[in-house]
Amino acid sequence: AEYEEKYLLMTPMSRELFERARRVLPGGVVYATRFMEPYPVYISRAKGSKVVDVDGNGYDDYWMGHGTHILGHSPSFIVEAVNRVSMNGTHLGFENPYAVEYAELLTKIIPSVEMVRFCNSGTEANMYAVRLARAYTKRRYVIKIEGGWHGGLDQLHTAVTPPFTGPESAGLPEDFTKYTISVPFNDLDAMERALKSYDVAAIIMEPVPGAGGCIEPLDGYLKGVRDLADRYGALLIFDEVITGFRLALGGAQEYFGVYPDITVLGKIVGGGYPGAGAFGGRREYMELLDHIKYPDPRARSFHGGTFTGNLITITAGYTMIRYLYENRHLYERFNNMWRDVARRLDRICEENNRICWITNVGSMIGIHFTSRKPRDIGEAYRLRLCSEIYKALHLYMRINRILYLSEKMPHLMPSMVHTEEQANRFVDVFRGFVEDI
Ligand code: PLP
Numbered sequence: 001a002e003y004e005e006k007y008l009l010m011t012p013m014s015r016e017l018f019e020r021a022r023r024v025l026p027g028g029v030v031y032a033t034r035f036m037e038p039y040p041v042y043i044s045r046a047k048g049s050k051v052v053d054v055d056g057n058g059y060d061d062y063w064m065g066h067g068t069h070i071l072g073h074s075p076s077f078i079v080e081a082v083n084r085v086s087m088n089g090t091h092l093g094f095e096n097p098y099a100v101e102y103a104e105l106l107t108k109i110i111p112s113v114e115m116v117r118f119c120n121s122g123t124e125a126n127m128y129a130v131r132l133a134r135a136y137t138k139r140r141y142v143i144k145i146e147g148g149w150h151g152g153l154d155q156l157h158t159a160v161t162p163p164f165t166g167p168e169s170a171g172l173p174e175d176f177t178k179y180t181i182s183v184p185f186n187d188l189d190a191m192e193r194a195l196k197s198y199d200v201a202a203i204i205m206e207p208v209p210g211a212g213g214c215i216e217p218l219d220g221y222l223k224g225v226r227d228l229a230d231r232y233g234a235l236l237i238f239d240e241v242i243t244g245f246r247l248a249l250g251g252a253q254e255y256f257g258v259y260p261d262i263t264v265l266g267k268i269v270g271g272g273y274p275g276a277g278a279f280g281g282r283r284e285y286m287e288l289l290d291h292i293k294y295p296d297p298r299a300r301s302f303h304g305g306t307f308t309g310n311l312i313t314i315t316a317g318y319t320m321i322r323y324l325y326e327n328r329h330l331y332e333r334f335n336n337m338w339r340d341v342a343r344r345l346d347r348i349c350e351e352n353n354r355i356c357w358i359t360n361v362g363s364m365i366g367i368h369f370t371s372r373k374p375r376d377i378g379e380a381y382r383l384r385l386c387s388e389i390y391k392a393l394h395l396y397m398r399i400n401r402i403l404y405l406s407e408k409m410p411h412l413m414p415s416m417v418h419t420e421e422q423a424n425r426f427v428d429v430f431r432g433f434v435e436d437i
Pocket residue numbers: 066121122123124126149150151152206210211239240241242266267276
């Protein structure tokens with residue numbers, strides 16, 4: 001109540017906007033994930049690691065456009081590149097040299113990707129990746145991980161939250177998810193049982209689940225999944241929409257040294273601009289999209305769309321990834337800095353009766369108020385001490401000018417431009433909360 005009182009005092013314009021928004025936007029928001037109790041802050045501008053709300057409050061941002069802005073909000077050199085290219089057109093609707101150049105760069109950077117296709121979102125890229133795996137294997141079933149989030153596409157919109165069965169949305173018939181089997185993360189036995197029982201085209205997984213609790217893969221788990229996929233003739237799809245260009249330039253596959261058959265990219269791949277998505281893999285798979293090789297549309301796997309390969313997203317993405325490619329040394333410092341923050345946060349939990357646990361891989365950090373460290377999303381929910389505490393933490397952080405999402409499953413995705421000073425402040429504010437409750 002005390003935190004809420006402070007929040008109400010500092011955000012009158014957000015409150016007013018929420019009241020207006022409720023009349024025209026369901027739930028008063030453009031996306032339910034962005035809601036916060038009692039109403040969200042409405043952000044009007046952002047630069048670097050900071051966002052500013054309509055009341056003029058500045059916050060350190062640990063959400064960074066859903067994990068998109070690894071170089072901070074609106075890096076000037078990217079905005080300038082986009083402004084320059086848009087003098088030639090924003091969306092040509094024809095083949096263009098910019099997409100060729102970007103595809104060449106991506107295939108140089110991501111170990112398992114020899115050919116790539118661009119999409120308009122991570123959701124879309126996952127849809128096409130699964131379709132491609134089915135076309136290649138001529139099988140139907142897909143295994144996903146409980147808590148895994150691949151976007152709102154019908155067939156994968158299942159087993160995201162407890163009880164991890166059935167469609168996660170009204171208006172989604174059971175039939176639409178009937179070829180999707182879900183298994184817990186970090187459980188090779190369950191994975192093998194599913195592979196034995198079904199005719200599996202693909203295993204689709206985030207190598208480190210993001211929205212699914214930011215949980216660390218146990219030693220040998222990803223390699224174990226790779227081996228199982230090979231043994232049972234299923235393709236392995238890594239959804240690297242969050243981990244791509246974040247854990248390492250070449251994503252989680254470079255970080256862990258485990259390589260998928262198909263890689264899905266999103267967020268960072270668009271350089272901070274909308275319409276960000278891509279999927280790629282070895283020539284052998286990707287050629288199934290080739291209309292010259294497969295003139296019969298029924299023989300090839302379809303992919304396409306109006307805004308595919310538009311100049312804005314391609315230029316922004318290319319400019320960002322080119323910069324990261326030329327400055328790949330940045331990753332070591334970046335990962336070390338946030339590993340250190342994670343260790344310090346975990347020490348605070350330890351010093352305070354272990355009311356919380358920190359999960360961490362590189363710059364991805366999860367916060368769990370659980371009775372022990374969760375090994376999968378099921379545990380992250382089952383072992384919760386109290387769910388109200390997450391809302392209280394969020395409110396406390398907000399009144400201390402720190403923002404992240406989601407309110408119910410905190411996971412931090414800082415950028416390379418966050419400073420040590422900001423990191424220290426995060427640790428101090430977190431300590432303040434843990435000691436206060
Ligand atoms: N895959 C992962 C791992 C994600 O985190 C997300 C979005 O948060 C998606 C897919 C969906 O991407 P998009 O929101 O761009 O459709």
